[in-house]
Amino acid sequence: MAQPDEPHPPVVPSCPLPSKTCDVVPTERPRSCCGMAVAGLRTAKYHLPEWHRRNAGVCYEAYTTGEQAERGRAEAKHLVKHAAASAQRAQGYSKATLGQRLQDVHFWRVELQKEIMELDAETNLLAAQKLRLERALDATEVPYSVVIDNLECRERRQPPDLVIDEVEKQLMKEADLIRDIRDLLKRTIIQAATQIRSNRIQKENCELDWSDKVETYNIDDKCIGYCTDSTDVQYHPSSVKFEENASTPKSWAQFSHDNISRAEQEKLASVQLRSLINNIIHDASEDLRMQRAAVNEAFDNHCRELDDAKLRLENHLQQILKDIGDEEANIVNLKKAIRDKEAFLKVAHTRLYDRSFRPNVELCRDEPQFRLVSEVEELTVFLEALKRKLMESEQNLKNLEETRMKLEKEIAVKANSIFIDRQKCMGYRVRYPVDLEVASYKQ
Template identity: 90%
Template sequence: MAQPDEPHPPVVPSCPPPSKICDVVRSERPRSCCGMAMAGFRTAKYQLPEWHRRNAGVCYQALTAGEQAERGRAEAKHLVKHAAASAQRAQEYSKATLGQRLQDVHFWRMELQKEVMELDAETSLLAAQKLRLERALDATEVPYAVAVDNLECRERRQPPDLVVDEVERQLMKEADLIRDIRDLLKRTIIQAATQIRSNRIQKENCELDWSDKVETYHIDDKCLSYCTDSTNVQSHPSSVKFEENASTPKSWAQFSHDNISRAEQEKLASVQLRSLINSIIHDASEDLRMQRAAVNEAFDTHCRELDDAKLRLEQHLQQILKDIGDEEANIANLKKAIRDKEAYLKVAQTRLYDRSFRPNVELCRDEPQFRLVNEVEELTVFVEALKRKLMESEQNLKNLEETRMKLEKEIAVKANSIFIDREKCMGNRVRYPVDLEVASYKQ
C-alpha cells in the first residue's frame, strides 16, 4: 500500500534585517550651541533621518510579516488539503484492504463451515455403520450358540453312530467361520470407533478455526464500518505495532488449508471405511448363508441315511421276529417228535423186556425179536438225531434272539440319532437368522 504524501514543512522566507533605526551614534549628533540651558531638550531626541529610517523599518517589518503570514497561510491551506486528500486516500485504501480481507475471511469461513457440516454428516453415517456392525455382531451370537449346541447335542449320540461325519465337519466349519466373523466385526468396530474419534477431533479443529474466522469477520466488519464521524473511535497510540505471535497472510491461509486438507483426508478415510463395512457385512452374510445351507444339506442327507438305515433294520427285525416264531414252532415240533419217538421206543423196549422172560427154549431169536431190536435201534437213531436238531434249533433261536436284541438296539440308536439331528439340531436351527445383513438394520 502506497503511503500518503508527507506534509511539507512551511517555508519561512528570510527577512532582511531591519534598518538600525535605533542605533544612533550619540557622538555624531550636533552639539547644541545654546549652552547648558538647552541640554535637557536635546539629549533624548532623534534626528529626522533617524525618524524616517525607523518608520521605513517598521513598515518593512509589517510588510515582511504580512507576506510571511500569507505564505504560511497558503502553505497551511495546501498542507491541509494535501493531508486531507492523503488521509482520505489512506482510509479508502485501508477500507479496500479490509473489504478484501473480509472476502478472504468469508471464503475460508464458508469453506470451513462446509467442511464441518460434511464431516459431521460423514461421522453420523459412519456411526450408523458402526451401529450396524454392533447389531451384526449381536446377530452372530444366535448362530454361534446354535452351532455349539448342535455339536454338544450330537455328542450325546450313542455308538456306533458317534462318528465324525459330514454333518460334524460342516458344523465345525460353521463354528470356526462364525468365530472368525465375530473377530473381524470386533476389529472393525474398534477401527470405526477410532475413525469416528479422529473425525470428531478434526471437526473440532475446523470448528475452532471457523469460530476464530467468525470472530475475526465481525471485528474486521466493525473496523470497516468506522469513519471519521463514528462516535466509538478514540486514540490508541500503543496499537501501532506488530504482535510477535502474529501470523503472515501465507501462514494464515495455509493453516485453514491444512485443516480442510486433514478434514478431507479423514472424510475420505471414513468413506472408505464405510464401504469396507458394507463389504464385510455383505460377505459375512453370504458366507454364513452358504455355510448354513451346507450344514442344513448335510443334516438332510444324514437324516435320510439314518431313515434308510433304520428302515432296513426294522425290515430285518421283522424278518428276525418271523424267524424266531418259526424257530420256536420248529423247536416245539421237534420236542413233540422226540416225545412221540420216545413213546414208540418205550413200547419196543417194553416188548423186548417182557419177551426176555420167556421160559427155556421159548427164549428164541425169532423174527419178532430181530424186528423189535431193529425197531429200537432205528428209534434210538431218530431220537438222537431229533435231539441234536433240537439243540441246533435252540442255538439258532438263541442266535435269533441275540440278533433281535442287536437290531432293536441299533434301531433305538438310529432313532436317537434321528431325534438328535432332526428334532434337536434342525429344530434349533430354525432360530438361525435368515440374513446377517438384514439383521444389521433391525432395531
C-alpha cells in the same frame, strides 16, 4: 495538486531601510556654560538620525515577520490540503483492502461451513453403518447359538451313530464361519468408531477455524464501517505494531486449505469405509445363507439315510421276529419228537430188560432180540441227532434273540438320531435369521 496562493507584493515604506536596528548609545557632547542647569533634560536622548534608523528597523522587522507569517499560512494551507487528500486516499485504500479481505474471509468461511456440513452428514451416515454392523453382530448370536445347540444335541447321539458325518462337518464349518464373521464385524466396528472419532476431530478443527473466520469477518466488517464521523473511534497507540505470532496471508490461507484438505481425506476414507461395510455385510449374509443351505441339505440327506437305515432295520426285525417264532415252533417240535422217541426207546429198553429174565436156554439171541437191539440203536441215533438239532435250534434261537435285541437297539438308536437331527436340530434351526443383511436394518 492545488497550488498555494501567491503572497501579495510587499508594501515598501517611504523611509530608507537600514541594515539593522541601531542601539541607543550615549555620546560625548560639549557642555555649555549653563550645562549644570539643563543637565537632566539632555541625558539619554536620541539624535534625529538615530530616531529614523530606529523607526526603519521596526518597520523592517514588522515586514519580515508578516512575510514569514504569510508564507507559513500558505504552507499550512497546502499541508492541510495534502494531508486531507492523503488521509482520504489511505482510508479508501484501507477500506478497499478490508473489503477484499472480507471477501477472502467469506470465501473460506463458506468453504469451511460447506465442509463441516458435508463431514457432519458423512459422519451420520457412517454412524448409521456402524449401527448396522452392531445389529448384524447381534443378529449372529442367534445362528451361533443354534449351531452350538445343534452340535451339543448331536453329542447326545448314541454309538454307533456318534460319528463325524457330513452334517457335523458342515456344522463345524458353519460355527467357524460365524466366529470369523463376528471377529470381522467387531474389527470393522472398531475401525468405524475410529473413523467417526477422526471425522469429529476434523470437524471440530474446521468448526474452530470457521468460528475464527466468523469472528474475524465480524471484526473486519465492523472496521470497514468506521469513518471519521464514528463516535466510537479513539487512539490506540499500542496496537500500531505487528504481532510476533501473526500469520502471513499465505500461511493463513494454507491453514484453512489444510483443514479442508484433511476434512476431504477423512470424508473420502469414511465413504470408502461405508462401502466396505456394505460389502462386508452383504458378503457375510451371502456366506451365512449358503452355509445354512449346505447344513440344511446335509441334515435332509442324513435324515433320509437314517430313515432308510431304520426302515431296513425294522424289516430285518420283522423277519427276525418271524424266524424266532419259527425257531421256537421248531424247538417245540424237536422236543416233542425227542419225547416221542424216548417213549419208543423206553418201550424197547423195557422189552429188552424183561426178555433178559428169560430162563436157561430161553435166553436166546433170536430175531426179536436182534430187532430190539437194532431198534434201540436206531432210536438212540435219532435221539442224539434230535438232541443235537435241538441244541442247534436253541443256539439259533439265542442268536436270533440277540439279533433281535441288537436290531431293536439299533432301531432305537436310529430313532434317537432321527429325533435329534429332525426334531431338535432342524426344528431349532427355524429360528435361524433368514438374511443377515436384512437383520442389520431392523430396529
